[in-house]
Amino acid sequence: xxxxxxxxxxxxxxxxxxxxxxxxxxxxxxxxxxxxxxxxxxxxxxxxxxxxxxxxxxxxxxxxxxxxxxxxxxxxxxxxxxxxxxxxxxxxxxxxxxxxxxxxxxxxxxxxxxxxxxxxxxxxxxxxxxxxxxxxxxxxxxxxxxxxxxxxxxxxxxxxxxxxxxxxxxxxxxxxxxxxxxxxxxxxxxxxxxxxxxxxx
Numbered sequence: 001x002x003x004x005x006x007x008x009x010x011x012x013x014x015x016x017x018x019x020x021x022x023x024x025x026x027x028x029x030x031x032x033x034x035x036x037x038x039x040x041x042x043x044x045x046x047x048x049x050x051x052x053x054x055x056x057x058x059x060x061x062x063x064x065x066x067x068x069x070x071x072x073x074x075x076x077x078x079x080x081x082x083x084x085x086x087x088x089x090x091x092x093x094x095x096x097x098x099x100x101x102x103x104x105x106x107x108x109x110x111x112x113x114x115x116x117x118x119x120x121x122x123x124x125x126x127x128x129x130x131x132x133x134x135x136x137x138x139x140x141x142x143x144x145x146x147x148x149x150x151x152x153x154x155x156x157x158x159x160x161x162x163x164x165x166x167x168x169x170x171x172x173x174x175x176x177x178x179x180x181x182x183x184x185x186x187x188x189x190x191x192x193x194x195x196x197x198x199x200x201x
Contacts, residue, residue: 027096028198029121030189032105033114033168034131035160036146037138039177039185040105043131047186048103054199059095061088063106076157082113089117096125109159111166127196129189130171135160137178 030047032040041062051058063084067074070087074080085108092102108114118126138160139147150158157163168174173192175185193199 025099026125026198027099027101028125028127028193029092029096029102029104030127030129031092031108031114031117032103032129032131033108033171034133035135035138035165036107036158037141038131038133039141039175039182040107040131042182043129043175043177043185043189044103044105046182047189050186050190051101056101056199059092059100059102061092061102061104061106063088063104063108066106078110078163082110085110085113085117086120089120092117093121096121107159107165109163109165111168114168125198127173127192128168128171129173129175130168131175131177132167133177 030044032044034040041064044060044062048058048060066088067084070091071084074084085106088104088106092104095102108117114128118128142148146155146158147161149155150161159165173189175188177185180188190199194201
């Protein structure tokens with residue numbers, strides 16, 4: 001919102017605008033959570049294209065990719081998983097703080113850790129997207145055979161098999177991939193962002 005000249009001096013108005021930008025000029029983080037194979041990355045990729053087509057720059061942080069760089073060397077114990085998620089959250093928070101838009105796709109199985117990230121990024125600019133896909137469907141989609149290895153005991157602590165996934169209690173959005181395509185899910189997220197005034201029509 002532009003302040004009239006009679007309201008305050010231009011230099012003060014400029015400072016106010018930079019420190020308290022309009023809602024659609026603020027950064028935000030879309031945090032996709034769900035089981036491995038739920039469809040988080042696929043929806044994120046489609047959504048990224050939709051946002052780019054609107055002329056918006058987007059940073060994508062995919063859990064698998066992050067583990068090869070930012071979190072290289074971490075294992076899959078609860079402690080290491082928490083460190084990994086908090087690292088992603090810290091980087092995402094810095095991007096959001098500078099007005100950027102971030103799409104994060106990570107299993108992030110533990111509710112308390114996701115809440116920590118929400119507080120780190122800022123509750124008004126953190127959108128939790130629960131990609132709710134049944135375990136059996138995720139297993140059917142598993143081209144790498146990770147679930148099968150976990151079932152055979154070759155992988156320990158695999159989320160959904162011998163380590164819990166704690167679903168969100170009140171996510172901003174829930175996507176059921178057995179009911180809608182990745183394109184429809186991404187469009188629903190766009191509608192939500194417009195409704196929340198984080199995007200303009």
